[in-house]
Amino acid sequence: MAWTDERVEQLKKLWSEGLSASQIAKQLGGVTRNAVIGKVHRLGLSGRATPSRPARRTVKPSRPRTTTASTAPAARPVSRPSPSTAPAASAPAPVEPAVLPSGEFATVLTLRDSMCKWPIGDPAQAEFRFCGRKTCGGNAYCEAHSSMAYQPGNKRRRKATADAGAALDAIAATRRYNF
Numbered sequence: 001m002a003w004t005d006e007r008v009e010q011l012k013k014l015w016s017e018g019l020s021a022s023q024i025a026k027q028l029g030g031v032t033r034n035a036v037i038g039k040v041h042r043l044g045l046s047g048r049a050t051p052s053r054p055a056r057r058t059v060k061p062s063r064p065r066t067t068t069a070s071t072a073p074a075a076r077p078v079s080r081p082s083p084s085t086a087p088a089a090s091a092p093a094p095v096e097p098a099v100l101p102s103g104e105f106a107t108v109l110t111l112r113d114s115m116c117k118w119p120i121g122d123p124a125q126a127e128f129r130f131c132g133r134k135t136c137g138g139n140a141y142c143e144a145h146s147s148m149a150y151q152p153g154n155k156r157r158r159k160a161t162a163d164a165g166a167a168l169d170a171i172a173a174t175r176r177y178n179f
Contacts, residue, residue, distance in 0.1 A: 115130070131145055
């Protein structure tokens with residue numbers, strides 16, 4: 001499609017009326033939005049006279065709310081497990097790293113497939129090591145560290161639901177104060 005003088009004049013007219021490049025492309029036919037944008041740029045046309053979008057609705061700022069202890073927003077009830085369910089096991093005691101036959105602790109260089117890869121300490125420190133105990137059933141961790149690393153599915157879902165509720169409450173609270 002070639003830009004004829006007639007089409008260029010129509011482009012200028014539509015652009016000055018405030019139509020978007022997409023709207024102009026539809027009216028001209030046979031050109032894309034990007035072709036219209038390129039031609040407008042090459043012609044050096046200034047910004048449009050009127051916006052093509054509908055005018056934005058003006059929002060009156062609400063008066064600041066004063067909150068007191070009695071008017072604080074009510075907290076969402078958090079779902080709690082029923083008392084008939086078994087109590088959650090307490091966190092397992094920390095497991096000391098295994099000492100290798102050489103008398104040293106497991107490092108990145110000494111780890112094997114059957115050794116627990118649970119990191120212990122700060123990697124930036126010289127005392128950093130890995131658990132090194134025997135793993136169970138092809139896991140990356142020993143039994144104690146597996147219980148810390150892998151959570152049962154229903155426990156994970158329950159925590160995610162509580163986190164989602166807290167996130168929704170935080171969003172709702174910020175909406176009240178943002179204009």
